[in-house]
Amino acid sequence: MSLAQPLSDVGKTMLTYINTLQMDICDSFLSFENKDSFYKDIWERPHHTGGGISCIFEDGSIFEKAGINISSISGSFSCDNEKTMFLKLLSQLNQDTINLNDATYFATGISLVCHPINPFIPTTHMNYRYFEIQDKDTLLWWFGGGADLTPYFLDEDLISNFHTCLKLPCDKLDLSYYPQFKEACDTYFYLPHRNEHRGVGGIFFDYLHSNTQDHYLDLVKSCGNSFLDSYLPFIEAHKNTAFTHDDIQWLQYRRGRYVEFNLLHDRGTKFGLQTNGRVESIFMSLPKRVIWTYNEKLLTNQHANLLKVITSPQSWV
């Protein structure tokens, strides 16, 4: 067994949940996707405890590249890089007094990125994660995560549905959550040098710990459970939408932005690389085919419509 075991019962429930969610999503995708494009990779961390299960679709009928990964790792803070990264996290929790030299950690999460072939189906990303740090009798924990959508062409009804699917589970727990998480998502997924947001947003939260563990576990489970309802309608509606060579050029050009965000700004990528994470799993999020051209020109009104909503985030529900 490559997955590290949690320190607490909530950690165990979270691990069981993401394992089930991963299987449910893969089963759903396999109901319409080529079996040959699917690849399941169970890996362990060399020299450390834990590992993960990466489920990959590549060059299927729907997905150019998609990854549904879970991982579960634990250990002590052996190297300076790891300590520095975790001290930054702890400062976000106002927990600067923990002594990492004697502490142990546990981290688990599910991470999904889907890059479809058809430019009329958006890229989507979803990630829910849970951290624990044990220092003697003190157990620190927090939840993070979210989901967001990166379209290449706008289907406003389905984008609204995507946001509604995330708003409903948030609203059930706290009416302040969705507006707060939606704004955090727009703020986080932003490329300053392009003056563009990564897409049409979704929800983003991190360092959640001021309520109970069960409360946030409920949040993460409800949001995770809404994924298929939020995303499958795009596949259903657009899997047969005709597209041109120019549409593919536009798709691949826009996917350059995805790479720029993930390599220049994404915290998860930075965290992974700086703690000697598994490169294949970290870069699973990168699209398969990408182009960068000099001075790409806007070709159509549809492209201009997309740029309008990603330069100036709007309300979708």
Added chain:
Amino acid sequence: MSLAQPLSDVGKTMLTYINTLQMDICDSFLSFENKDSFYKDIWERPHHTGGGISCIFEDGSIFEKAGINISSISGSFSCDNEKTMFLKLLSQLNQDTINLNDATYFATGISLVCHPINPFIPTTHMNYRYFEIQDKDTLLWWFGGGADLTPYFLDEDLISNFHTCLKLPCDKLDLSYYPQFKEACDTYFYLPHRNEHRGVGGIFFDYLHSNTQDHYLDLVKSCGNSFLDSYLPFIEAHKNTAFTHDDIQWLQYRRGRYVEFNLLHDRGTKFGLQTNGRVESIFMSLPKRVIWTYNEKLLTNQHANLLKVITSPQSWV
């Protein structure tokens, strides 16, 4: 005129030199490349003094994408980002006492990146730059630059020639230069998460200021003048080398590493983005077509041979 004017005579000579070098290289490329693939873009910095001339080849017969850019900018240190970036540079020169609030700067350079179509012709990069900072009566200056080679398949004789073309001009000025700059190049162009160097190296130097301005101008000019001799033999030898679909896959997969280096590590890219540089010029260095696959497998002995020399730098002269 979009190019900013230097503060010193050496600055003027450097600007004239890189202007001529840019024209010489473009003329040489245009002798064999499709005229239709060439595009010259003269640009100015919005709200600031200076600009540049970008010469781009895209989807030609030899180059998938190549850029030969010069730029020349000047100004005062108006924003905190700029000050922070330049203070970092000054600390490298042990010049921490300069007051940037009253100072003006001038920076000029030539930057070239060529990504050919044929996988048997390597990608190459060349950059020579000159900085001046004037604070009252004090003029600080330094030179930086280098050239390096990123092959996809090894042609050892031509790689040796590339290195020799850089070693000869260095040796004429100081026998310690080439070994020192070669090692700096191997150290700088390194991707820790891949445990790979970007290619087979070349030379790299920065913050050169302990000898005279004329000495380093001589170095930069001699190295710049050797560019065509170092690189054209690859084009001549391999422009008609047959390649397969798998070779192109390998090329595009390896070009992902180029993007990873430039977005995760390259100082020039970071400096450009953090000082609100011109995005199109900064990202001119990115290849046109790139792929990321999950767990790419080595296909041939030729691939393995490449990996051997980029994981463990060797002597080429």
